[in-house]
Amino acid sequence: MSISLFLLLLLALAAAAYVAGRARAEMVAGGDIRRLHSLPRQHGLNLAIAFALPALVGYAAWRMAGAGGGLWSTLLILALGAASALAVWLALKPETRARNEVEAATKLFLIACSVIAVATTIGIFLSLIFETIAFFQKYPAAKFLFGTKWAPDFRGGSDLGVIPLLWGTLYVSAIALAVAVPVGLFAAIYMSEYASPRVRALAKPAIELLAGIPTIVYGLFALITVGPMLRDWIAQPLGFGTSGASVATAGLVMGVMIIPFVSSLSDDIINAVPQSLRDGSLGLGATPSETIRQVVLPAALPGIVGAVLLAASRAIGETMIVVLGAGAAAKLSLNPFEAMTTMTVKIVSQLTGDTDFAAPETLVAFALGLTLFLITLALNILALVIVRKYREQYE
Amino acid sequence: MKDHLERRMTTTDLNRMTARNVQVYYGQNHALKDVDVDILDKTVTAFIGPSGCGKSTFLRCLNRMNDTIQGASVEGQILLEGEDIYDRRVDPVQLRAKVGMVFQKPNPFPKSVYDNVAYGPRIHGLARSKAELDQIVESSLRRAALWNEVKDRLTAPGTGLSGGQQQRLCIARAVATNPEVLLMDEPCSALDPIATAQVEELIDELRANFSVVIVTHSMQQAARVSQKTAFFHLGHLVEYGDTTQIFTKPRDPRTEAYITGRIG
Numbered sequence: 070m071s072i073s074l075f076l077l078l079l080l081a082l083a084a085a086a087y088v089a090g091r092a093r094a095e096m097v098a099g100g101d102i103r104r105l106h107s108l109p110r111q112h113g114l115n116l117a118i119a120f121a122l123p124a125l126v127g128y129a130a131w132r133m134a135g136a137g138g139g140l141w142s143t144l145l146i147l148a149l150g151a152a153s154a155l156a157v158w159l160a161l162k163p164e165t166r167a168r169n170e171v172e173a174a175t176k177l178f179l180i181a182c183s184v185i186a187v188a189t190t191i192g193i194f195l196s197l198i199f200e201t202i203a204f205f206q207k208y209p210a211a212k213f214l215f216g217t218k219w220a221p222d223f224r225g226g227s228d229l230g231v232i233p234l235l236w237g238t239l240y241v242s243a244i245a246l247a248v249a250v251p252v253g254l255f256a257a258i259y260m261s262e263y264a265s266p267r268v269r270a271l272a273k274p275a276i277e278l279l280a281g282i283p284t285i286v287y288g289l290f291a292l293i294t295v296g297p298m299l300r301d302w303i304a305q306p307l308g309f310g311t312s313g314a315s316v317a318t319a320g321l322v323m324g325v326m327i328i329p330f331v332s333s334l335s336d337d338i339i340n341a342v343p344q345s346l347r348d349g350s351l352g353l354g355a356t357p358s359e360t361i362r363q364v365v366l367p368a369a370l371p372g373i374v375g376a377v378l379l380a381a382s383r384a385i386g387e388t389m390i391v392v393l394g395a396g397a398a399a400k401l402s403l404n405p406f407e408a409m410t411t412m413t414v415k416i417v418s419q420l421t422g423d424t425d426f427a428a429p430e431t432l433v434a435f436a437l438g439l440t441l442f443l444i445t446l447a448l449n450i451l452a453l454v455i456v457r458k459y460r461e462q463y464e
Numbered sequence: 465m466k467d468h469l470e471r472r473m474t475t476t477d478l479n480r481m482t483a484r485n486v487q488v489y490y491g492q493n494h495a496l497k498d499v500d501v502d503i504l505d506k507t508v509t510a511f512i513g514p515s516g517c518g519k520s521t522f523l524r525c526l527n528r529m530n531d532t533i534q535g536a537s538v539e540g541q542i543l544l545e546g547e548d549i550y551d552r553r554v555d556p557v558q559l560r561a562k563v564g565m566v567f568q569k570p571n572p573f574p575k576s577v578y579d580n581v582a583y584g585p586r587i588h589g590l591a592r593s594k595a596e597l598d599q600i601v602e603s604s605l606r607r608a609a610l611w612n613e614v615k616d617r618l619t620a621p622g623t624g625l626s627g628g629q630q631q632r633l634c635i636a637r638a639v640a641t642n643p644e645v646l647l648m649d650e651p652c653s654a655l656d657p658i659a660t661a662q663v664e665e666l667i668d669e670l671r672a673n674f675s676v677v678i679v680t681h682s683m684q685q686a687a688r689v690s691q692k693t694a695f696f697h698l699g700h701l702v703e704y705g706d707t708t709q710i711f712t713k714p715r716d717p718r719t720e721a722y723i724t725g726r727i728g
Contacts, residue, residue, distance in 0.1 A: 266534065345571035349634065351532060353584040353641055354561030363583070368574050 072132075075143055079124055082147065083117040086154050090116030093161050107168035115167040118174045119157040124150030197442060200435030208429040213436060219399035221419065221430045229433045231440060233399040237316070237409040238441075241391060242384040244320025244405065245327060249384075250377055252324075253331025260332070261339040262361055273336065280329040284389040291322040291394030304406035312396070317405040319394030323384055330380040338372030339365060371455050378452035382445040388413035412437045478505040480645055480675040481526060481563075486540035488521050488530065495521050499540070499701045501694055503645060508667060508676045510690035510707065512683060514727065517696040519679045523647050526677065527563035528556040544645070561588055564643035568650040570630035572622035572637075577614050580622040580633055581605060584641035600640055608636035609666050628659025635666065639674075646670060648678040652685065664689050683723055687711050695719045697727075 087110075094112035098104045105112075127146045161167075205213070208229055216230020256276060260269050296318040304310050304317075342365050350360040366373075388411075396408030397418060419434040426432070481503035488496035496518040503509055503526070511519035521530070528549060530536040542549050549559050561584070572580050581601045584590070591597035601618075605611040610632040614625070622633050631651060638646060648667070652660040667689050670676055680686050686693055687707060694704040695716075703710060703719045714720040721727045 343571070345567060345569055346573060348529065348532070348565075348567060349571040349573065349637075350583070352527065352529060352560055352565035352567070353587070353637065354557050354559075354564075355583075355587050356557050359587055363587075364573050 075128060078147065079121060079150075082150070083121045086120040087113040087117040089154075089158065090114070090161070090167075093158055094167075097161055097163055104163045106164050106166055107171075111171050112161060112165070112167040114171045115174075116154055116157055116161075118171065120150040120154035122150075122174070123153045194442065197435050197439040200432055201439045204429055204432035204436045207432065213433070217401060219415070221433070223425075223428060223430050227430055229429065231412070231437065233401045234410065234412045234415055234437065235440070236401055237391075237395070237399065238385055238411040238413075240316050240405070240409065241320045241323060241387075241395060241411055242381060244317060245323035245384040245387075246377065246381055248321055248324025249327045249331050249380055253328045253380075254335055254373065256328070256332040257335035257339055258361060258366075261336050262357065262365070273333070276332050277329045279326065280333075282326070284326065284387060285393075287322050287326050288389040288393030291318050291390055295322055296394060299406065309404055309406035312406060312408045314394060314396035314408040315406045316395050316409045319391045320405070322394055323387055323390045326387070326390065327380040327383055330383055331376055334376035334379065335369070335373050338369045338376065341372070342368045371458055375452040375456035378448050378455070382448040382452075385445055385448070386413060386441065387411075388417060392417070412441050416441075479503070480505045480545070482541075482543040483522075483525075484541045484543075486522065486525060486538065486542060488518070488525060488539075489537045490533070491535040495699055496525075497699045499696075501701065501704055503675050503677055504692060505675055506671055506673075507692055508671050508678060508690040509692040509694065510686035511677065511679045511694050511696060512681075512686050512722070513696035513702075514722070515681075518699045519694075519696045520649055522696070523649055523677060523679050526645070526647055527560045527565055529560070529565065531556055561641050562643055563645045563647060564638035564641055566631070566634050566638050566646065566648045566651050569654050570627060570634050572625070572630050572633050574621065574623055576619045577605075577622050577625070577633060578618040581636050581640050583637060588641060590641070604636040604640040605633075607639050607666075607670065608632045609662060609669075610636055626659075628655050628662060631655055631659065631663060632666065635663070635670075639670070643674060645675045645677065648676065650679050650681060653681065660685075683711075695722060697722070 091109045091113035093116075094105060094107075094109040095102065098109075102109060107115075124146055127149050128143070131142060131146060213229055213231055215232065216228060217232045218228040218230050219233045221227040221229060256272075260272055264272060292314075296313040296315065299315060299318055299321070300311065300313050304312070304315065346364050346368060347360055350364045351357070355363070391411045391414050395410060397410050397414055398408050399415065400407060400409050402409065416434045416437050419431055419437075424431045479502050483499055483501045483503075486496060486499040487494065499518075499522055501509075501522070511523060513519050524530045525538050525542060526549075530538060538550060544559070544562065547554065549563075573583065575583070578601055581604050582591075582597055585597060585600050591600055602611060602615075605614060610629060613629060614620075614633075622630065625633060631654070635648075635651070651667075652663050655663065664685065667676055667678065678686075678689065690707045692705070693707045693710040695702045695710065695714075695718075697718055703714060703716045705715075710719060711723055714723060718727070
């Protein structure tokens with residue numbers, strides 16, 4: 070029996086158990102549900118859970134053990150659930166605490182969901198670690214960490230230094246932040262302090278729309294509009310080079326992409342600054358801009374730093390805009406109008422096409438992934454710590 | 465303490481502020497109707513009345529803090545030293561430097577004690593040198609009866625003080641800009657009785673230099689600290705007169721009902 074059919078059957082039977090539990094509770098109550106400890110629907114839910122939980126756990130265990138899937142074993146598992154439900158059904162008395170049981174089951178379900186999220190992170194981390202260890206057995210770690218040349222060659226003898234990629238990543242992210250932080254922050258100040266509620270109700274979703282545009286569309290924008298524009302109007306006239314793909318292009322477009330991260334979070338944080346502080350400052354005869362500069366922004370600063378760090382980790386992980394905007398050549402250069410590339414782009418290019426998962430040229434992708442993961446993790450933790458400190462201040 | 469406070473009588477009958485025929489609307493809601501009040505120089509004026517009667521609204525009219533509220537509009541005339549404060553030529557920012565305000569909840573800025581007090585003088589350029597600023601800060605804190613408690617921790621954050629100290633810090637902050645009128649919106653409602661007594665004593669001392677207007681829910685407080693009292697009810701100014709007269713021989717039956725505890 071297929072999984073979907075089994076789940077469908079399970080759902081139907083659980084619904085039946087629910088109806089049966091409710092009817093039984095009403096019967097036990099003798100028509101007066103006030104005599105019950107819990108409401109009839111809670112008894113129904115309790116019965117449905119008593120049926121579905123053992124059946125699901127049993128089925129999962131059976132499948133994981135490699136056995137089962139047959140008609141008879143499936144029926145056996147359903148019978149197990151039915152037996153458990155029957156036991157609850159028989160034991161149902163007016164004073165049965167079905168509500169508490171259902172609450173406990175709800176809590177268990179919520180815990181399970183949280184565990185899945187955390188376990189996935191740990192799983193990703195572990196898979197990266199193991200592959201990275203495999204990589205370092207084939208390629209010296211010092212050469213990876215401090216090598217300034219990136220020239221992979223699947224025939225062997227490649228240079229896999231991370232420095233040019235790290236440089237590209239940080240350079241592009243820095244340009245993106247240089248665009249996004251002032252624009253986003255000032256937009257947030259306008260929206261939270263000056264805009265009327267109507268303007269704000271329109272402008273805030275409009276800015277957040279930027280975050281909803283797929284990054285590949287941003288990439289196209291960088292490739293066909295921003296790149297040639299920067300080349301023809303700035304790079305060539307000033308003699309910075311003739312490359313259409315450049316760090317500046319990717320940084321600029323990525324900066325636009327992360328504006329909503331900065332503006333939306335900063336706006337929320339500025340709004341969380343108590344009105345009483347603004348009143349206090351205005352009441353002393355300060356102008357609105359003095360109030361913002363001297364009272365509101367200092368109070369909101371830790372939160373704003375948190376918002377910027379979250380935006381930074383988004384920028385560091387970005388791939389598509391870099392491929393189309395900055396190109397794929399790993400280079401160590403200060404010229405912002407030269408093509409460079411980032412770690413994410415190289416991860417993609419090392420893993421696409423025919424890959425041999427024993428070669429260091431492929432395994433290096435995992436080491437790059439781990440490096441990236443650690444950078445963004447550190448930024449996120451830093452952001453969380455700062456934001457938490459800020460929250461303590463005003464609650 | 466009541467005796468001590470009553471010794472000091474009203475020293476002048478000079479008008480600081482005059483309000484005539486003031487109406488306030490919040491959108492469609494007519495919140496305040498036909499209010500006429502005189503704020504006398506070197507006098508404490510108390511606004512009393514049940515919640516929602518418009519006393520805080522009127523207080524906020526006196527330094528145009530209602531301007532910061534969406535949809536609020538004010539009609540009628542409010543004069544400060546003979547000048548209409550709602551005149552087009554009046555800058556509300558300058559007005560608020562002359563008519564200071566202390567709020568219901570202590571709201572020190574997340575800065576040091578010193579910077580809190582120095583905030584107003586710095587903005588308005590009141591001090592020519594660091595020494596002069598130091599002196600303004602010290603005298604303001606002394607006036608607010610806080611100097612002895614904080615003189616050794618002027619660099620500590622103002623938010624770290626106790627509730628009563630925070631409120632006195634806010635008073636020092638308002639006093640530092642040297643206003644002509646000081647508005648206080650229920651300044652003691654978040655304080656315990658001891659801190660309240662300190663603030664009340666302080667209000668009486670401030671009277672030597674400023675006109676003080678205080679909104680309060682406590683009729684005992686109004687009787688203790690004020691020389692003039694205005695009673696508001698449902699957006700109307702019911703009665704305005706000497707505090708002793710309001711509390712002993714109220715003319716309006718509604719005032720009598722309120723001060724004897726039958727309404728409100």
